[in-house]
Amino acid sequence: KLEEAISDYDEAISRDPGLVQAYYNRGNAKSDLGMKQEAISDYDEAARLNPNFAKAYNNRAVAFSSLGKKQEAIKDYSQTLRIDPKYTISYHNRGKANYDLGQEEEAIKDYETFIKKANKSQAHIVNADKEFLDEYRAAKEAHPEKPLPKAPDSISSELDDTISANPVTETRSEAILFLDIRGSTEIINTYGGYHFFAMFNYLESIYNKHAHQNGAVYKKGLGDGFMAVFENNPGAVKTAIHVMQDLNKYNETAEEKSKINVRIGIDFGETKVAPDNDRYGIPVNVASRIEGIKPEAFRSLTAREEEFPFDNRLLISYIVYNSVKNDPDIVCKEFGWAEFKGLEGVTYNLFLIDWTNCKHPSNQD
Secondary structure: OHHHHHHHHHHHHHHOOOOHHHHHHHHHHHHHOOOHHHHHHHHHHHHHHOOOOHHHHHHHHHHHHHOOOHHHHHHHHHHHHHHOOOOOHHHHHHHHHHHHOOOHHHHHHHHHHHHHHOOHHHHHHHHHHHHHHHHHHHHHHHOOOOOOOOOOOOOOOOOOOOOOOOOOOEEEEEEEEEEEEOOHHHHHHHHOHHHHHHHHHHHHHHHHHHHOOOOEEEEEEOOOEEEEEEOOHHHHHHHHHHHHHHHHHHHHHOOHHHOOOEEEEEEEEEEEEOOOOOEEOHHHHHHHHHHOOOHHHEEEEOOOHHHOOOOOEEEEEHHHHHHHOOOOOOOEEEEEEEEOOOOOOOEEEEEEEOHHHOOOHHHOO
């Protein structure tokens, strides 16, 4: 049954590499078969495609924990709770990981938080945790040398509806833009979530100003960035250029801790439109991968690897470049040929926009 399910998910992914639930569900099936590392790879992809997918982080953490990678598990459980504070099972699970690491005080806090916040359907887990805490406290009081009780097992999230969760209402040909704030995790850990969201809100105000003038039709928040949809390539590219230029001007006078560095990737193609206006399909997948591309993904690179730009980088695919190459206000150059995971056998010719030498709206006649 599980092998057949994996085969079905393979087929779904081959038809739509952006189908988040298929990666997640395939990861669950692989995990149940004991293929923990392969499951983690699928959860990685589900979380990359949808950074707000709490279940993917929880289940990746369970897989990490089963491989003895408790610190990685704790990090993912914490991310699950940042995304969805009501996803209470991650308190139970994080308690287990902390307990296994000997971090008993943190573990007890997590178990107590879970017991306090759990819903009625989790009553059996609550009872098990209460029994465990009673045994733990009795053991600690009885004798320091007495063996401590075993903590209750971690619990994975259930399957997601793979096909009908995002039924397609229509298909369109559109430009897809992915934008990501560089170093967001470090910013949050160092300066706090309030500081980061103030930065994000400022970035969003800059984006909105230009997007509305350039044919933007949809935007989806992704925690530390967003996906945007445009009617055509020139609109997406000009918006990205102007965002980069305005951020550069802002960064010139901003405090170091408040500087905003981003990466942007743009592709064009046929998208599938869900009832909530979300987008799926190959260009969504490709634009996301262009945004986050690393040097090792390139089969050939026109620049030297040590010159590879990690911050304030704007990369576009060939089909996007072909639409804007004759625009004198847009300056770009070929950057290299790349191949993306999940799209093996297809190489993409990518172009780097020299946004510093492109015309800004305020400089136009």
